[in-house]
Amino acid sequence: MKLSIAVLFMTLASSVNSFNMVQTSPVRQATSLASATATTGVKRNKNFAxxxxxxxxxxxxxxxxxxxxxxxxxxxxxxxxxxxxxxIPSAILKGLVDGAAALGTKEGYSGYGAEQGKAPLRERISEVLYNGLIDPSEVFVSDGAKCDIQRIQNMFGPDVTSAVQDPSYPVYVDTSVMMGQTQELDEGKGQYDGIVYMECNEENGFFPDVAASPRADVVYICSPNNPTGVAATRAQLEQTVKTCKERGSILVFDAAYAPFIRSPDVPKSIFEIEGAKDCAIEVNSFSKYAGFTGVRLGWTVVPEGLKFSDGTPVRQDFNRVMTTSFNGASNIVQAGGLACLSDExxxxxxxxxxxxxxxxxxxxxxxxxxxxxxxxxxxxxxxxxxxxxxxxxxxxxxxxxxxxxxxxxxxxxxxxxxxxxxxxxxxxxxxxxxxxxxxxxxxxx
Amino acid sequence: MKLSIAVLFMTLASSVNSFNMVQTSPVRQATSLASATATTGVKRNKNFAxxxxxxxxxxxxxxxxxxxxxxxxxxxxxxxxxxxxxxIPSAILKGLVDGAAALGTKEGYSGYGAEQGKAPLRERISEVLYNGLIDPSEVFVSDGAKCDIQRIQNMFGPDVTSAVQDPSYPVYVDTSVMMGQTQELDEGKGQYDGIVYMECNEENGFFPDVAASPRADVVYICSPNNPTGVAATRAQLEQTVKTCKERGSILVFDAAYAPFIRSPDVPKSIFEIEGAKDCAIEVNSFSKYAGFTGVRLGWTVVPEGLKFSDGTPVRQDFNRVMTTSFNGASNIVQAGGLACLSDExxxxxxxxxxxxxxxxxxxxxxxxxxxxxxxxxxxxxxxxxxxxxxxxxxxxxxxxxxxxxxxxxxxxxxxxxxxxxxxxxxxxxxxxxxxxxxxxxxxxx
Structure with a gap:
């Protein structure tokens, strides 16, 4: 006997109701929830504490x-x-609306896409935003920069050390702590032991001297910076890339605010700096480009030649994270991303x-x-x-x-x-x- | 002097070109990429190896x-x-298209939403799919079940033990390995040391006897199962919940194929089983409900009363993961999810x-x-x-x-x-x- 879903939800409903009969009163339910039985034997992840x-x-x-x-x-x-x-302005909006409408047609329907993003979007990002300096195969399309930072942390794992600008976007530090890269919070300093805090202040123009800070495996730099609003100069970025290369650090460059750069010689991408492909990953996002904060679209560039100390390409492990624990950005949203990168x-x-x-x-x-x-x-x-x-x-x-x-x-x-x-x-x-x-x-x- | 973005990309383009001048030949570039300088001093995450x-x-x-x-x-x-x-059929499609079109209007535009999902969608999931047994505050809307499994693993961290059905959806095992919960692969067995493999075979109807398996902190059960296509009976799930409660394990129940259940007494949700709220998390997805595999929408239910051994609510830590390393499912896609849960x-x-x-x-x-x-x-x-x-x-x-x-x-x-x-x-x-x-x-x- 074949039942419709509606009928089955009624079936579920009735069984749920009979279950509810056992613990009808909200008080009883609350008691049940607070009871000892709800405390499992699973230890809380110590890093969250x-x-x-x-x-x-x-x-x-x-x-x-x-x-x-x-x-x-x-x-x-x-x-x-x-x-x-x-x-969202009209040409970009049309991309999103058409992307949605296409899913109602036999020709336009699409299911799972490549976890790394649709090929035409990776190509347009490479062409339009990087002038071909980056190969499309180095571009991983995602649902946003914040999510990509977590995925980058998942790739690095607990055994790396991280350096952050202080102050900085809190996600770098919080995800480092959650991954177990740090010790406890030093409450006096307000800093986690094990993280290198690179001071940014009025005296240094809110850009850290990476070479004067202790070495870390992974160095997070955000430019234009959140929260200070200061964009790093070419000379500052050249010095940072030089230091990271000398020290064998990987630079994670967060360029989510790049489209706001209007000063002619301020780099919009770390890959404008010679040697950056040997040491840097770039995280970026359509959120601030096109009002996509709620729409969710970003990307990360991992250069082909960037390698861990054992010679394993970083891109290989990032690809493993993307394919195993992500399923691609929404096809509708990727259509909107393509519209962003049209001339209009x-x-x-x-x-x-x-x-x-x-x-x-x-x-x-x-x-x-x-x-x-x-x-x-x-x-x-x-x-x-x-x-x-x-x-x-x-x-x-x-x-x-x-x-x-x-x-x-x-x-x-x-x-x-x-x-x-x-x-x-x-x-x-x-x-x-x-x-x-x-x-x-x-x-x- | 204010320059347009187009001009600035030309500026970028020209600087990129001048950079390209240094390494024009593809051969030279390839050499550069393969050079020793691209090997950093950062150790590869040993779990990925x-x-x-x-x-x-x-x-x-x-x-x-x-x-x-x-x-x-x-x-x-x-x-x-x-x-x-x-x-995608018309009423659901209309939800997606309207969701996209609204972003072009002042009234309909939305940016960041709650990382846990829009309130009306959490409410509809609670009402329509769980008949109110689950509170909306226990529902976390996401971009899909695969991604949620990774986020659940991030919450549990490296120090838990995991049990999986064998065979099972490979994401449970792969993410356990990536998180460092396991030792090496035993190539003879084809199993990772440290994971409990619960045998599913023709003799046991492809459902494991959890009580006969060694205890694990986290038990992954998928029903209807991927890959076997077998849906667990009420009695099997009751026994599983009983065992998990007795052992203090957390059951992660993957119900992504629930809408295919047509047999009247087969549960569509683990929360139909008495006591499940004391031990279970449920992962689910719109992918197979509504052809949303490329659209990306899922949810996870974490009951309010479920606690780690130190009394910390599991929901609190899952909420920390969702807010820190996720930014909500796409607003367009959530509008589609709401349309899914209408009568039509x-x-x-x-x-x-x-x-x-x-x-x-x-x-x-x-x-x-x-x-x-x-x-x-x-x-x-x-x-x-x-x-x-x-x-x-x-x-x-x-x-x-x-x-x-x-x-x-x-x-x-x-x-x-x-x-x-x-x-x-x-x-x-x-x-x-x-x-x-x-x-x-x-x-x-």
């Missing part, structure tokens, strides 16, 4: 929501998480970036006029404001309460971020103007 | 392509990888499943009539054929060469799969009919 607090951005969201609960009529403006706000799509991206950079300019101007030292915001969507040593979490709370504006405390990006505040230019124009009006009052010195 | 061969399905693809290169006119039919082939969408899914089950019936009938012992294919899209001890890789090659049909050798799923062949019902009807005509000749006994 090392993690201090939750991941930064959900914590910001939690504090924002807590404020909203107390002040339900609050008109909050977010200059917090770097989340795009502008609709690239123009649309250019306009989107213009818009956010103009927002950044408004934020820069406001805080400069208020007498703050302001960094970033010219080749990046973030501006980084010195609070002259004042606590960044206190300032975050003060601004949230007095101006109803969400910012990100620099300390959320590591101890080196203390005393700074990150503002994001990803906000509609009217929001940035209104936020600046409010901040002029709250942040007046 | 343990892995035997590549991931199964790319290996199948490689062999298929090698055959095609030698025989470019071959008309190959694939009964190999379980990849959906039928277009559920009917469409029902029809799709009917279609594939009819294919499975045709395959079953063909091989039964040829005199083979045939398993699965009634509550699952796979049928598993006994070759009476004959090598499954040899049979795979023979069928590829003589019938130009791609199958999957049982040995690809672990040593327990040797002597069996997996056939997939995910193929257009005309393909399954033609394949059966050819196989009747090749596989005649």
């Amino acid at each position: 090392k993690l201090a607090g939750g991941y930064l951005f959900p914590e910001i969201g939690r504090r924002r929501n807590a404020y909203l609960e107390k002040n339900p009529d609050a008109n909050i403006i977010s200059l917090g998480i770097g989340d795009t706000t502008q609709p 799509g690239m123009k649309e991206i250019d306009n989107l970036i213009d818009y956010y950079l103009e927002n950044a300019g408004i934020l820069r101007k406001t805080f400069t006029e208020l007498g703050y030292r302001v960094y970033g915001g010219t080749d990046a969507p973030y501006i980084f404001i010195s609070l002259d040593g004042k606590s960044s979490w206190d300032t975050f709370s003060e601004i949230l309460e007095k101006a109803e504006v969400v910012t990100i405390p620099g300390a959320g990006f590591g101890p080196g971020g203390e005393g700074f505040l990150r503002l994001s230019a990803f906000v509609p124009r009217e929001g940035v103007i209104e936020a600046c009006e409010r901040l002029k009052k709250t942040m007046k010195r | 343990k892995l035997a061969g590549g991931y199964l399905f790319p290996e199948i693809g490689r062999r298929r392509n090698a055959y095609l290169e030698k025989n470019p006119d071959a008309n190959i039919i694939s009964l190999g990888i379980g990849d959906t082939t039928q277009p 969408g559920m009917k469409e899914i029902d029809n799709l499943i009917d279609y594939y089950l009819e294919n499975a019936g045709i395959l079953r009938k063909t091989f039964t009539e040829l005199g083979y012992r045939v398993y699965g294919g009634t509550d699952a899209p796979y049928i598993f054929i006994s070759l009476d001890g004959k090598s499954s890789w040899d049979t795979f090659s023979e069928i590829l060469e003589k019938a130009e049909v791609v199958t999957i050798p049982g040995a690809g799923f672990g040593p327990g799969g040797e002597g069996f062949l997996r056939l997939s019902a995910f193929v257009p009807r005309e393909g399954v009919i033609e394949a059966c005509e050819r196989l009747k000749k090749t596989m005649k006994r």
Whole structure:
């Protein structure tokens, strides 16, 4: 006897109901959940116990929501998480819509694609974004840079040492801790033992001297930087590549904000630096290019010749991670990625970036006029404001309460971020103007 | 001076060109890539060195392509990888298309969503697929079951022991090895030391006696099973839950093929079994429900009360993985998921499943009539054929060469799969009919 799914879900429903009969009362269920039987004999991963607090951005969201609960009529403006706000422009949108619609036809339907991404997209990334310097076979298309950083960590495993800029995007450190590359958090320093923190401060232009830091196997550099908004110069990157090559380190270069670079000689890719193919992996994303933060599309470049100390190609192991624990980016989304890399799509991206950079300019101007030292915001969507040593979490709370504006405390990006505040230019124009009006009052010195 | 992106890519292009000048000749580049400088001082992750061969399905693809290169006119039919082939039906398609189109409007645009998935989708999964037995807060929406298995492994870390059905979906074992939960491959046995292989064979109806196997921290059970196509009975699952609870093991239940279950008393979810919320995590996927293999959408249920031995809720650590190293499933795809769970969408899914089950019936009938012992294919899209001890890789090659049909050798799923062949019902009807005509000749006994 063949039953329909609907009928079977009813069957499931009725068996579920009969199960519910046993523990109808919510109290009883709660008791059952809290009972000793729910505590298994499986030891918690000891590396997770090392993690201090939750991941930064959900914590910001939690504090924002807590404020909203107390002040339900609050008109909050977010200059917090770097989340795009502008609709996807028409040529790129058409790529996404057509990509979806095609799945309803016999000719256009596609199931599993290559885990590394569709060949035409890998080719276009190679051609349009790297001018052919990178071979399509070196490009791995993914669902985003954050996810790729975890996959890179899975590839490296627990036995490597890692170096990060301080402050930096928290995912590098958190995933290092989760993978077991570190010891415990030194609460006094706010740093994990076993990670090399490369100081970024006003004196060194927020770019670390890698050669002056202890050697690490893996060196994470983000440029344009999150959170400081500072883009590394060609000379800085040349020096970094030189040091990594001399030391036999692998440089993981996060270029997710590359499209914001407008200064002519600032490299948009690490592969513009001679020798980088011998030491670097590049992580990138369509999120900030094309407003794809919710759409999910990124890529990682692993040069063919890059090898571990035993001669195994790094690409071989990264390919193993991609094929074994990933199943490709969504086919619809990859169609959107192809549309991004058309001539029309690239123009649309250019306009989107213009818009956010103009927002950044408004934020820069406001805080400069208020007498703050302001960094970033010219080749990046973030501006980084010195609070002259004042606590960044206190300032975050003060601004949230007095101006109803969400910012990100620099300390959320590591101890080196203390005393700074990150503002994001990803906000509609009217929001940035209104936020600046409010901040002029709250942040007046 | 503000430059457009297009101009900047030209700038990049010219700098790339000048870089290319240094190593114009492809030969020189190849030499450079192969040079000693490209070998870094970073040790390869020792766990990757343990892995035997590549991931199964790319290996199948490689062999298929090698055959095609030698025989470019071959008309190959694939009964190999379980990849959906039928277009997405209209109500579900509309969800995807509308989800994409909305991103072009101010009102419909969305950026980052909750990493755990959109609230309405988590609610619909709870209501429609679990009849409310599972709370929406226990549902984590993702880009697929394969990816979730890796994330579950990242949560458990290297210090747990794992048990798998033998044969089983290769991702459980491969990710265990990659995470460092195992020792080396015992080449004689074809098994990794440190993993508990729970034998599934014709005698035990392809379902293991967990209680008769050594205890493991984490027990992976897939039902309906891949590759055997056998769905576990209620009694078998009750016994498994009982054993896991007694032993303090966590059961990871992979229900990706649940919609194929048509036998009335076969559970579609582990949470139909009393006590499962005290010991089980369930992984699931829209891939096979709605032809979303390329679209990418899945979910994992982690009950609130499930705890590690130190009392830490498992959900807390899984949430840390999801927020730190994942950024949510695509918003477009989640809109498609919501459409799947509408009344109309559920009917469409029902029809799709009917279609594939009819294919499975045709395959079953063909091989039964040829005199083979045939398993699965009634509550699952796979049928598993006994070759009476004959090598499954040899049979795979023979069928590829003589019938130009791609199958999957049982040995690809672990040593327990040797002597069996997996056939997939995910193929257009005309393909399954033609394949059966050819196989009747090749596989005649």
